[in-house]
Amino acid sequence: MAERKVTVLARFKAKEGMEEQLKQAIMACVAPTRAEAGCINYDLHQLADDKGKLVLYENWRSKKDLEVHLEMPYLKELKAKAGELCSEPIEITLWEMVSKPV
Known part of the structure; x- marks a missing residue:
């Protein structure tokens, strides 16, 4: 059985x-x-009204x-x-x- 994709949310809060x-x-x-073989996407987001809060949204081909x-x-x-x-x-x-991708 093939390994399942994994999504990661990494949340950061900057010091003032x-x-x-x-x-x-x-x-x-x-x-x-993004150049790593198993990386599907690796995207940094910043909260619109609080620049000290950042989230990495990542998708990987497998947990390995x-x-x-x-x-x-x-x-x-x-x-x-x-x-x-x-x-x-x-x-x-x-x-x-858990939903099917479109």
Whole structure:
């Protein structure tokens, strides 16, 4: 049986005054992540009325591909910076699609 696709929501909340630095730190991961073999999409969103709240919406071919991604050096660097840039821990949740895609 083929592995199921996995969707990830990663939520970030910047410390006051660190909004742009956090956004740029995450943006530095976008291009290399999109180039990874198992990445379907990797999109950064910012809350319209609160620039300190950001969400990565990611889709991966499989959980194994996601696990490979989590070991990439640029992602480890982002996690290391999170303590100085974020006011709370990064919230990462995994999702599976239950409706049929259109």
